[in-house]
Amino acid sequence: MPQPTPSQTVGPFFEFGLLERPQNLLAGDGVAGAVTIAGLVLDGEQQPVPDAMVEVWQADGAGQHPPGFGWGRAGTAPDGEYVLHTVKPGPTAGGAPHLSLLVFARGLLKPVLTRMYFPDESAANVADPVLASLSDDERSTLVATPSSSGLRFDIRLQGDRETVFFVV
Numbered sequence: 001m002p003q004p005t006p007s008q009t010v011g012p013f014f015e016f017g018l019l020e021r022p023q024n025l026l027a028g029d030g031v032a033g034a035v036t037i038a039g040l041v042l043d044g045e046q047q048p049v050p051d052a053m054v055e056v057w058q059a060d061g062a063g064q065h066p067p068g069f070g071w072g073r074a075g076t077a078p079d080g081e082y083v084l085h086t087v088k089p090g091p092t093a094g095g096a097p098h099l100s101l102l103v104f105a106r107g108l109l110k111p112v113l114t115r116m117y118f119p120d121e122s123a124a125n126v127a128d129p130v131l132a133s134l135s136d137d138e139r140s141t142l143v144a145t146p147s148s149s150g151l152r153f154d155i156r157l158q159g160d161r162e163t164v165f166f167v168v
Contacts, residue, residue: 024074026056026086033061033087036150037116040080041103044158048080052105054155056084063090063097088118096124096131103155112165116153117143138164 027034041052055073059065074082089097097118102111117125125131131139141163144151156163 023072024082024084026058026069026072026084028085031087034085035088036083036085037099037144037153038081038083038147038149038151039144039153039155041076041082041105042080042154042156042159043105046156046159048076048078049105049157050076050078050080052076052080052082052103054082054084055102055104055111056086057100057102058086058098059089059092061087061090063092091124094129096121096128098128101155103157105157108157112157113168114155114163114165115142118151119143119146134164137161 041049041054043049053073053075056071058070060069072084072086074084076082084099086099089099091097099116101114101116103114104111115130117128117131125139125143131142134142141156141161144153146152154163
C-alpha cells in the first residue's frame with residue numbers, strides 16, 4: 001500500500017498536524033460537572049476509523065458561551081476510539097443540553113455535524129425541537145448511553161444505525 005500523502009482527502013494527518021496538545025481536556029478532574037465521553041468512530045462497514053478527528057463545540061454548565069471555553073478536539077486511536085473530558089453543558093435557549101460535534105475523516109470532503117444529547121435529560125430531550133423533528137430510531141443515534149467511565153457515544157458515518165448528521 002502506498003504511503004499517505006497530503007493530496008488525499010481529509011486525513012490521515014490529524015494526529016501530527018492538528019492534535020499537537022491535549023485539546024480533548026475541556027475540564028480537568030475534580031471540576032464540578034466534569035464528564036468523560038468516549039466512543040468509536042465507525043465507517044459504513046462498522047469498522048473503526050483510526051485516523052478521524054472529533055471536534056466539540058458546547059456551552060458551559062450554565063448554558064452560556066464564555067470566551068475561551070467550549071471548544072476542543074480529539075483524534076481517534078488505532079481502534080477508532082476518541083475521548084473527551086468536559087463539563088455537562090446547561091440547557092441553551094429552546095434546547096436540551098447537548099454537544100455539537102464535527103467529525104473529520106478520510107473520504108469526507110467536508111466535516112459532518114451531529115449532536116450528542118445526555119441520557120439523564122429525558123424531559124428536556126422530549127421538548128428539544130431538533131430531537132422532536134426526528135423519528136425514534138434517528139433520535140436514538142443522538143443520545144449517549146451511560147458507561148462505567150462516564151458516557152459512551154459512538155459515531156457511525158454510514159450504514160446500520162447511521163448517526164444523524166445535519167446540513168450546515
